[in-house]
Amino acid sequence: MKLKNGQINNDIIGRDFGSALTNMSSDFSYFKKPKSLALGEFFDFHPHQLHLTHPFKSSKVFLGKNNIQRRWLTYDEHSEKLFCSVCLAFSSERNIFIDGFNTWSHVYQRVQEHEIIKSHNLSSEAFLNYSSKKTIDYRLFSEHLHKKKIEVTKNRNILQRVIDVIKLIGKRGLSYRGHRNEGADSLNDSTLDHGNFLDILLLLKKYDVVLSEHIDSITKNASVNHKKGKGKGGGASLIFISKTTVNMVIDSISYLMKKSISDEIRDAVMFSVQLDTTQDISVQDQCSIILRYVNYKGIQERLLAVITVQQSTGKSFSDMFQGVLADNGLDVMKCIGNATDGAANMQGQFNGFSAWLEKSTPNQMELSVCPHMSFALIDLSPFMLFLFLSLQSGRGGNQIALCLMQAINSGHLSFYKRHLTVWSDNCAGQLKNRMLLFLCIWLVANGTFDTIEHTFFISGYSYSASDRDFATIEKRA
Numbered sequence: 115m116k117l118k119n120g121q122i123n124n125d126i127i128g129r130d131f132g133s134a135l136t137n138m139s140s141d142f143s144y145f146k147k148p149k150s151l152a153l154g155e156f157f158d159f160h161p162h163q164l165h166l167t168h169p170f171k172s173s174k175v176f177l178g179k180n181n182i183q184r185r186w187l188t189y190d191e192h193s194e195k196l197f198c199s200v201c202l203a204f205s206s207e208r209n210i211f212i213d214g215f216n217t218w219s220h221v222y223q224r225v226q227e228h229e230i231i232k233s234h235n236l237s238s239e240a241f242l243n244y245s246s247k248k249t250i251d252y253r254l255f256s257e258h259l260h261k262k263k264i265e266v267t268k269n270r271n272i273l274q275r276v277i278d279v280i281k282l283i284g285k286r287g288l289s290y291r292g293h294r295n296e297g298a299d300s301l302n303d304s305t306l307d308h309g310n311f312l313d314i315l316l317l318l319k320k321y322d323v324v325l326s327e328h329i330d331s332i333t334k335n336a337s338v339n340h341k342k343g344k345g346k347g348g349g350a351s352l353i354f355i356s357k358t359t360v361n362m363v364i365d366s367i368s369y370l371m372k373k374s375i376s377d378e379i380r381d382a383v384m385f386s387v388q389l390d391t392t393q394d395i396s397v398q399d400q401c402s403i404i405l406r407y408v409n410y411k412g413i414q415e416r417l418l419a420v421i422t423v424q425q426s427t428g429k430s431f432s433d434m435f436q437g438v439l440a441d442n443g444l445d446v447m448k449c450i451g452n453a454t455d456g457a458a459n460m461q462g463q464f465n466g467f468s469a470w471l472e473k474s475t476p477n478q479m480e481l482s483v484c485p486h487m488s489f490a491l492i493d494l495s496p497f498m499l500f501l502f503l504s505l506q507s508g509r510g511g512n513q514i515a516l517c518l519m520q521a522i523n524s525g526h527l528s529f530y531k532r533h534l535t536v537w538s539d540n541c542a543g544q545l546k547n548r549m550l551l552f553l554c555i556w557l558v559a560n561g562t563f564d565t566i567e568h569t570f571f572i573s574g575y576s577y578s579a580s581d582r583d584f585a586t587i588e589k590r591a
């Protein structure tokens with residue numbers, strides 16, 4: 115029988131609602147939340163699905179994937195709105211299908227979206243619990259939910275493997291992506307370099323049914339779309355294995371790690387901070403923020419954040435650090451110490467990081483170590499590292515030479531060693547100067563060592579904005 119608009123389609127519904135419609139009393143609305151006693155009558159009436167071509171195509175809206183009827187969807191021809199019967203009956207949260215949906219331009223998309231939201235699924239389960247009658251209607255409904263559950267389990271299994279691969283790559287410190295060959299249409303070719311992440315997945319796929327099915331379906335869809343001329347069969351079809359998924363998983367792991375660290379620090383009550391900058395490959399200053407605290411496991415040292423430096427002033431470092439603490443729910447008042455290098459923007463008396471931090475949290479203990487001056491004496495047994503505080507000792511060539519002499523005369527070194535190697539950076543003020551050169555000549559001349567080798571790191575390896583500022587200040591002072 116062909117039906118006109120507005121008529122009830124018994125073929126779709128499979129049952130006659132005539133009796134329900136006649137029973138509808140004036141004070142009872144089938145499109146409002148029913149009282150618990152009226153649930154029976156409510157679900158006898160729903161779903162109320164009409165055969166329509168306007169304002170939407172009923173065949174497209176009322177039938178979901180695999181032509182399974184959406185029994186939750188119901189239409190009120192008086193208000194001309196679509197409702198979700200199970201959400202109306204059981205949901206505690208409001209949504210557009212409880213208020214009535216009539217924005218027809220995106221109706222198909224909104225219906226699909228509603229089907230997967232959590233509150234709707236909870237309402238559907240509540241409906242199944244409520245229903246003890248195992249009629250064909252309810253079976254159809256439960257079949258739909260059952261299929262959804264299988265799909266959710268399958269997706270979780272795929273994602274579990276993807277997360278494990280991401281964790282492995284992170285643990286080994288490898289790169290995730292290559293330079294090219296990341297498109298779905300290239301995954302069939304095992305001779306290509308797809309980058310670490312995709313290549314590990316492709317290896318696992320050989321031995322794992324779940325991944326094998328998933329990746330095969332991705333490559334198949336990509337080649338079909340490619341033939342149809344829909345896109346290039348590239349990144350868009352990489353469900354769960356795209357760079358977007360990798361980034362989301364990494365962000366989630368980062369969030370969980372920071373949360374775990376923050377929880378530990380809150381339990382420890384007090385903490386101190388170590389803060390320093392270094393340049394990345396794109397010559398951008400990156401500031402690492404390391405927090406130290408003590409808990410029942412002993413002294414803990416955790417990297418909490420690495421942040422691109424916008425301004426290398428003491429105030430901006432202090433603001434940045436306090437921002438990081440606030441983001442992680444940590445109280446700046448519990449910060450009892452800070453350790454930085456000796457640069458002016460860190461330890462400056464008035465505008466250094468420490469000075470600004472002290473304004474927010476007094477009673478800071480400050481430790482400044484000048485990294486230019488650390489050097490290791492190799493080929494001396496046992497190996498020893500000498501470190502001194504620049505604030506106490508000063509930091510010129512004289513002091514470095516004195517430190518070296520102090521190390522040699524300390525009595526800790528074995529003097530059967532005849533060769534001294536000094537590693538240091540290129541700082542002319544402290545290390546690449548006449549004072550140290552004269553000292554080395556003298557040490558060889560008086561027979562303390564046969565040879566002395568002074569090795570400098572590649573110039574610029576540790577240049578950061580703070581170093582440059584410091585140099586400028588020194589020149590003008």
Ligand SMILES: [Zn+2]
Binds near residue numbers: 186198201233
């Ligand atoms: Zn719903």
